[in-house]
Amino acid sequence: MHFAHVLYLSAMLLISACTNTNGTILPATTTTAPPLSVPTASEQASFTKGAATTINPGLLTCKGGRVSAVGEIKSEDGKTWTVPTIVNNKLPDASDLLNPCTNVLHPNLAAVDLNKVPVIEIDPDGTIITGYIFADNYFELYVNGKPAVKDAVPFTPFNSHVVRFKAAYPMTYAFKVVDWEENLGLGTEDNKGNKYHPGDAGIVATFSDGTVTDNRWKAQSYYIAPLMNKTDLVIEEKNGRTVRSTPNASKAPSCAANCYAAHFAIPDNWYAADFNDSSWPQAVTYSAATVGVDNKREYTNFSNEFKKGSFVWTNNLILDNEILLRHTVEKASK
Numbered sequence: 390m391h392f393a394h395v396l397y398l399s400a401m402l403l404i405s406a407c408t409n410t411n412g413t414i415l416p417a418t419t420t421t422a423p424p425l426s427v428p429t430a431s432e433q434a435s436f437t438k439g440a441a442t443t444i445n446p447g448l449l450t451c452k453g454g455r456v457s458a459v460g461e462i463k464s465e466d467g468k469t470w471t472v473p474t475i476v477n478n479k480l481p482d483a484s485d486l487l488n489p490c491t492n493v494l495h496p497n498l499a500a501v502d503l504n505k506v507p508v509i510e511i512d513p514d515g516t517i518i519t520g521y522i523f524a525d526n527y528f529e530l531y532v533n534g535k536p537a538v539k540d541a542v543p544f545t546p547f548n549s550h551v552v553r554f555k556a557a558y559p560m561t562y563a564f565k566v567v568d569w570e571e572n573l574g575l576g577t578e579d580n581k582g583n584k585y586h587p588g589d590a591g592i593v594a595t596f597s598d599g600t601v602t603d604n605r606w607k608a609q610s611y612y613i614a615p616l617m618n619k620t621d622l623v624i625e626e627k628n629g630r631t632v633r634s635t636p637n638a639s640k641a642p643s644c645a646a647n648c649y650a651a652h653f654a655i656p657d658n659w660y661a662a663d664f665n666d667s668s669w670p671q672a673v674t675y676s677a678a679t680v681g682v683d684n685k686r687e688y689t690n691f692s693n694e695f696k697k698g699s700f701v702w703t704n705n706l707i708l709d710n711e712i713l714l715r716h717t718v719e720k721a722s723k
Contacts, residue, residue: 441574460573531660563660576614591680599722601698612711614650
């Protein structure tokens with residue numbers, strides 16, 4: 390498999406010399422071929438190898454939960470990356486549907502008192518929207534370019550949330566979603582007898598205006614690991630979309646603590662209403678069984694609601710660890 394970030398040849402010059410009927414050589418004519426698309430800096434991966442250095446030993450302490458540490462690692466091009474993500478600590482935690490860490494254990498939606506869920510004002514002249522969110526593992530939600538809420542539990546135990554906000558149409562929903570990791574910089578966790586097991590991911594969300602996560606959303610990956618080799622990453626332009634994929638990469642690489650990871654810079658304004666996401670691929674949908682939560686009460690207690698939407702992610706549910714999702718609706722669909 391070849392790495393698709395190919396350095397394109399400069400525009401070809403087609404030079405021809407012609408002779409007229411009198412034998413006079415005419416001036417050479419030069420035709421410049423149309424320029425080929427060259428990946429921009431934001432489309433180029435920075436690669437790291439091995440484990441990151443821990444800079445925060447844990448964002449949350451919760452009985453039975455995995456350690457939600459944060460690390461830093463320097464890539465081959467000299468850049469420093471925070472893994473698995475930079476948390477926006479200015480965001481308030483979303484209200485709990487079911488969260489073992491806070492002992493909020495609603496058995497179903499009927500038991501949830503929405504009057505106790507604070508309404509976040511995005512737009513003063515907006516409509517009040519209620520949303521239900523389950524993420525494996527961590528999410529941040531922005532609406533119309535403004536911060537709304539973040540997941541209260543970065544890693545585990547699993548949890549689910551309810552959010553209410555007041556926003557105006559057209560409405561732009563934007564999520565950052567992260568599959569957390571125990572082995573910082575490697576995209577792996579201690580699971581199923583393997584200290585370096587690549588975890589899976591997924592998010593499903595439904596909103597009272599009829600908006601749900603599905604394949605109409607846009608999705609792009611920004612942290613991909615573990616990789617056996619840098620050439621496992623393929624970056625292609627398909628129908629105007631920049632697709633970052635790992636079609637031949639192992640889902641259980643044997644590189645252990647020496648794996649590679651690919652990092653991409655997240656645009657500063659990625660959640661803005663006017664951000665141009667036209668180059669992002671469509672989100673890919675997955676079943677609850679594929680995500681591995683069809684037996685988790687944090688999902689199943691509210692499955693009648695969550696089944697209105699679909700679990701979504703990028704094209705690789707295992708190796709893509711930090712992704713961005715966006716979707717704009719012009720008006721309520723119900």
